[in-house]
Structures are given as C-alpha cells and as structure tokens.
Amino acid sequence: MIHRNTGKYRWDDVDVHPYKEDGSIFKDVTRQTLFHGGDDLAVELRYFEVGCNGHTTLERHEHAHLVTIIRGSGRVLVGDIVSSIGMHDVVQIPPFTWHQFQADEDEELGFLCIVNPKRDRPQRPGPEELEELNAIGGVAEFIRI
Amino acid sequence: MIHRNTGKYRWDDVDVHPYKEDGSIFKDVTRQTLFHGGDDLAVELRYFEVGCNGHTTLERHEHAHLVTIIRGSGRVLVGDIVSSIGMHDVVQIPPFTWHQFQADEDEELGFLCIVNPKRDRPQRPGPEELEELNAIGGVAEFIRI
Numbered sequence: 001m002i003h004r005n006t007g008k009y010r011w012d013d014v015d016v017h018p019y020k021e022d023g024s025i026f027k028d029v030t031r032q033t034l035f036h037g038g039d040d041l042a043v044e045l046r047y048f049e050v051g052c053n054g055h056t057t058l059e060r061h062e063h064a065h066l067v068t069i070i071r072g073s074g075r076v077l078v079g080d081i082v083s084s085i086g087m088h089d090v091v092q093i094p095p096f097t098w099h100q101f102q103a104d105e106d107e108e109l110g111f112l113c114i115v116n117p118k119r120d121r122p123q124r125p126g127p128e129e130l131e132e133l134n135a136i137g138g139v140a141e142f143i144r145i
Numbered sequence: 146m147i148h149r150n151t152g153k154y155r156w157d158d159v160d161v162h163p164y165k166e167d168g169s170i171f172k173d174v175t176r177q178t179l180f181h182g183g184d185d186l187a188v189e190l191r192y193f194e195v196g197c198n199g200h201t202t203l204e205r206h207e208h209a210h211l212v213t214i215i216r217g218s219g220r221v222l223v224g225d226i227v228s229s230i231g232m233h234d235v236v237q238i239p240p241f242t243w244h245q246f247q248a249d250e251d252e253e254l255g256f257l258c259i260v261n262p263k264r265d266r267p268q269r270p271g272p273e274e275l276e277e278l279n280a281i282g283g284v285a286e287f288i289r290i
Contacts (some may be wrong), residue, residue, distance in 0.1 A: 092180070
C-alpha cells in the first residue's frame with residue numbers, strides 16, 4: 001500500500017490536523033498521521049510541520065520520540081541543550097526529557113516522528129521547573145511558553 | 146541526541162554498510178542504521194540507498210516494512226503490483242508479501258525503513274513461486290533475480 005505524496009508535504013489519503021487539540025500552547029503546527037501501527041509494527045509515523053517562526057509545545061513525557069527532519073530548518077531543545085537542526089538530521093528525544101521544536105523565521109520545519117501508539121500524557125513545566133530551565137545558559141532565550 | 150546529516154545522505158556517526166552480507170542477490174545498495182531500538186521504542190530506523198539502475202533482493206518475510214522515500218525515484222513491487230515511487234511516498238510492505246525496490250536508470254533511490262528489531266529470515270522465491278510471479282502482468286518484466 002502506498003500513501004502517495006502530492007509534492008507539497010501532503011499525502012493523498014491523509015488528513016491534515018492541528019498539532020494538538022487539547023489547548024496546549026503552540027504556534028502554527030500541523031500533524032498528519034502516515035501510519036497508525038499494524039502488521040506487528042508497534043509504532044505510529046507522523047509528519048509535523050511547524051510554520052515560519054512557529055513552535056511546538058515545551059513538554060516532557062515517558063514515551064520517546066525519534067524524529068527525522070525532511071523540510072527546512074530550525075532549532076530544538078532536548079534536555080538542557082539547544083541545537084540547530086536541518087535536513088535529514090535525526091533527533092532522539094529520550095523518555096522524560098524537556099523538548100521543544102522551533103522553525104526558523106523564514107523557513108518551515110517539517111519532520112517525521114516515530115512514537116509508540118500507546119503514550120502517556122505530556123507534562124508541561126510548572127513554576128519550579130521553569131526556573132530550573134531558565135537557569136540553563138541558552139535555554140531561557142530559547143523556550144516559548 | 147542528534148545524528149547530524151552531512152548533506153549527502155550520510156550521517157556523522159553512522160557507518161555505511163553493504164545492504165546485505167549474506168550473499169543475497171542485489172545490485173548497488175547501501176545500508177545505514179540510524180536507530181537501533183531503545184527507550185521502549187521497539188523499532189530500527191535504517192536508510193537504504195539503491196544506486197542508479199540498482200535493486201534490492203526480491204524476497205518476502207513475516208516482518209513488515211514501513212518505507213518513506215527521501216531521495217530520487219524508482220519503482221517497487223509489493224505483492225503483485227509494480228508502482229512508480231518518488232519523494233516522500235510512504236510504502237507499507239505487509240507481512241509475507243513479495244517485494245523489490247529498483248532505482249530509476251538515472252537517479253538513486255533512497256529510503257528510510259522502519260522495522261522490528263527482531264526479524265525472521267527473508268525467503269527468496271523458488272521455481273514454483275517464480276512461475277506464479279511471472280504469470281502476473283507487469284511483474285515478469287520487472288523482477289530481477
């Protein structure tokens with residue numbers, strides 16, 4: 001079975017959704033699910049796209065992410081490190097690690113994300129955790145909450 | 146943790162291997178493993194690249210493949226159907242389904258492949274199975290064995 005790409009980071013038989021629908025704080029992010037799990041492959045494959053200057057939610061959770069950039073460039077916080085990311089970089093987000101993706105100002109950031117179908121609920125930082133994050137060099141200037 | 150792409154479908158800390166080292170029949174294919182499983186994500190992520198006019202082994206097995214094209218174009222046999230494939234198409238290979246990837250004559254075909262870390266041994270077609278495959282319109286002209 002082939003999910004045919006239309007050439008514009010959209011797939012023929014795949015719906016485009018908002019990134020989240022639970023009121024979390026993010027800016028200009030869409031989500032497409034390319035594989036829901038099955039055939040004894042216990043993962044989902046999603047494509048997320050962050051618009052110019054947009055960002056995902058700053059959060060952590062027990063489940064891991066395995067991310068491959070396939071469009072544009074941006075930056076990512078993983079734990080206490082902010083890194084530039086670009087085409088075909090592979091980013092591992094370990095369990096219970098703060099993370100946030102941001103697109104560059106003039107370019108979308110699109111990435112494939114592999115996760116377990118069963119996932120725990122993401123946590124957002126409370127006041128104490130924010131204080132800890134803000135004490136890390138480079139992180140305070142980066143995070144958007 | 147970031148596996149940094151070098152810009153040429155190679156990653157900083159990832160070795161390039163031949164596609165297979167068991168004597169199977171293939172032509173001009175390399176394999177790079179980007180994720181070996183871990184963090185409760187029970188999958189491997191590999192990048193395969195088929196050189197111009199190259200091909201993977203015609204085979205089937207119990208484990209499934211989830212493939213995303215990230216370079217070039219080509220064709221794929223899945224079951225009894227030969228399809229053209231190109232950038233960002235997503236191809237599901239269900240369990241125990243004959244499959245073979247071929248690059249176009251003038252372009253490499255590169256794809257990410259998600260699989261279970263524990264996999265059964267691939268089977269190649271015997272004489273009777275080849276006869277069945279060759280009886281399917283379009284397949285006889287496609288397969289390389």
